[in-house]
Amino acid sequence: MDINHFSEGSTSLKTVRDCFRFAISRFNEAKLFFGHGSENAIDEAAYLILHTLHLPLDQLDPFLDARLTQSEIYEVLNIIEKRVDQRLPAAYLTQQAWLGDHSFFVDERVIVPRSFIAELLREHLYPWVEDAEQVNSVLDLCTGSGCLAILAAEAFPCAIIDAVDLSADALDVAQYNVTDYGLDERIELIESDLFAKLEGRQYDLIISNPPYVDAPSVAALPQEYKHEPKLALGSGSDGLDATRVILQHAAEHLTDNGVLVVEIGHNRDALEAAFPNLPFTWLNVSAGDEYVFLLHKNELQ
Numbered sequence: 001m002d003i004n005h006f007s008e009g010s011t012s013l014k015t016v017r018d019c020f021r022f023a024i025s026r027f028n029e030a031k032l033f034f035g036h037g038s039e040n041a042i043d044e045a046a047y048l049i050l051h052t053l054h055l056p057l058d059q060l061d062p063f064l065d066a067r068l069t070q071s072e073i074y075e076v077l078n079i080i081e082k083r084v085d086q087r088l089p090a091a092y093l094t095q096q097a098w099l100g101d102h103s104f105f106v107d108e109r110v111i112v113p114r115s116f117i118a119e120l121l122r123e124h125l126y127p128w129v130e131d132a133e134q135v136n137s138v139l140d141l142c143t144g145s146g147c148l149a150i151l152a153a154e155a156f157p158c159a160i161i162d163a164v165d166l167s168a169d170a171l172d173v174a175q176y177n178v179t180d181y182g183l184d185e186r187i188e189l190i191e192s193d194l195f196a197k198l199e200g201r202q203y204d205l206i207i208s209n210p211p212y213v214d215a216p217s218v219a220a221l222p223q224e225y226k227h228e229p230k231l232a233l234g235s236g237s238d239g240l241d242a243t244r245v246i247l248q249h250a251a252e253h254l255t256d257n258g259v260l261v262v263e264i265g266h267n268r269d270a271l272e273a274a275f276p277n278l279p280f281t282w283l284n285v286s287a288g289d290e291y292v293f294l295l296h297k298n299e300l301q
Contacts, residue, residue, distance in 0.1 A: 015067055019266065022058070053068070079094075096268075097147075111232035128281075140161060140208070160188070164192045208260075215236070218233060
């Protein structure tokens with residue numbers, strides 16, 4: 001951030017409205033990228049200001065004309081400056097990320113949660129899973145912050161969950177979230193390269209939001225994404241390396257009527273070309289029907 005903007009702001013900004021306008025101007029001026037929870041400068045400015053001031057995140061209007069103390073002005077300007085100068089995703093600045101109504105602790109050890117599978121879990125994966133209470137075991141591959149494992153535990157109240165990640169650092173973050181949600185007795189965290197340490201384990205449901213960004217796209221990612229763990233983003237030249245391993249071994253880890261659900265980003269065409277004989281079912285999510293596929297065990301064999 002231009003130091004003049006920051007120093008002037010510390011003496012001239014007085015209200016939440018002032019800070020809100022200032023943040024939007026700085027974000028637009030810096031041409032920030034939004035894709036980690038907010039979609040534009042207005043929403044991101046509102047979130048960061050309300051969070052910093054410990055105000056309800058969905059109630060900006062009542063506080064717009066509230067005058068701030070000098071220390072509050074400094075705190076707000078500080079987080080705005082970090083967002084602009086370091087191009088850190090907002091979730092890393094607040095150490096909080098949201099999937100629907102659920103909040104999770106995050107830092108730079110994990111990718112910022114943003115999975116379409118979360119939408120499907122809110123509906124208990126119906127109609128592909130007819131009775132949520134009949135699901136006794138779930139595997140979340142590439143769990144990261146543990147967010148999908150936690151949502152799965154809520155969606156399937158009788159299930160025991162295995163949450164797997166290759167990164168010990170990520171599992172430390174996941175442990176914090178699992179404990180925070182009171183799910184230590186239902187979610188087991190396992191350090192493993194996909195199925196490598198799961199020999200003999202079978203599940204009624206396997207979900208995965210694995211790395212899926214292809215090499216050209218990784219190279220072109222905005223600066224904000226470069227703060228996330230590389231391990232959680234790229235997956236070979238075509239983005240399908242992890243998905244290939246999942247498809248190769250999933251059947252042996254599914255129960256007889258088990259179901260596999262995987263998110264693959266923008267790779268539908270490449271995936272169908274690589275596996276022309278697999279009868280993928282593409283699930284409808286808010287962004288369309290090309291991001292998440294489903295396969296039954298008998299379709300994988």
